Amino acid sequence: MNFCSDCGQPVRVGIPDDDNRPRHICDHCNTIHYQNPKIVAGTIPVYGDKILLCKRAIEPRHGYWTLPAGFMENHETTADAAWRETWEEAQAKVNIQQLYMLIDTTVISQVYMIFLAELPEPIFSSGPESLEVELFSEDEIPWSELAFPTIEKTLRCYFEDRKKGQFPLHQCDISKEDRDRFYAAEKQAQHLS
Template sequence: MSMQEKFCGHCATPLTRAVPAGDTHSRLMCDRCGHIVYQNPKILVACLAFWQDRVVWMRRACEPQRGSWAIPAGFMESDETPQQAAARELREETGGVVDPNQLELFLLGSLPEISEVYLAFHGPLLSPQLNRGEESLDVALFSAEEVPWKEFAYPVVQPSLQQFYIDHQSRQYGVYQATYGAGQHTFSRIGGSEEGT
């Protein structure tokens, strides 16, 4: 527990753990002023940016999985829409540029064990120009046949990325949901276009 979690951020009184009235979860609470500390999931966004039949990948320069290939992704900031966050992560990690207004939802993922929500968007690059950022050892555009799956940082999401390549080839994009957990993974279609876009 961090120092912030030990004392109330409003009156500095030591916090206790209890179930607030009308709630169903145990929370850190201040007995003096009544402040309740809510710990909510973080939002992780990814950008499946493409140029023709190829998708942008980056080789991670940071842990976890340093040296492995991944799709550009990171955490959403407070002042962003999910699409703006996905576009920013792409730009920071690969130098790739997309119009956030052209990004469409591909995947809504849930990682309950680490309290994260995963949103993956897809959209066209404005140009094929890429430049690796500080968080990348390398960047590349890979077709489905070129992806280095054996060096993929997060194999648990491989089925969803393979599905994206299938959708991208037909230009008929689905919207999917997934849950990633210890030994239990689900992946299913929940909507999407029936026409090429």
């Protein structure tokens, strides 16, 4: 942020009175511009013993597999956002069940909220942001071609919980180290192959 979105004058970075963090401050119109984490809402669409993944047609991570998920919009609920993203990316109409993963990715200030969802019929296709959409059983998951560490974490939790038949809410965070490890492991795999 370089300019005030209210009045168009340059902003400075400083700690306002009664605050303890640097903010973007406009001295011209006396506005403090706050920046806050974004919610990424999505689903695990479950059809029988398979789950639905999308191959990304957009950056970042073009060509990698992901669960349908994306930024929540203003004026919608988290569950509606998860449903909408599943519709937009996989053209699939799911029944949202419960919140299953709450993942804080502090490095990039994103909060992932992934819902368990039932895909009642195997009807889906690629939305504009997907190259392919496919059902995968556990042993078919393309582990080395997953888009994000949050997706790997979610899938590992899911298949583990499925053995136990219990799906409690998982709350975890993906640290900088987790991210570095995820992307390094992938480079390693590409190098070896």
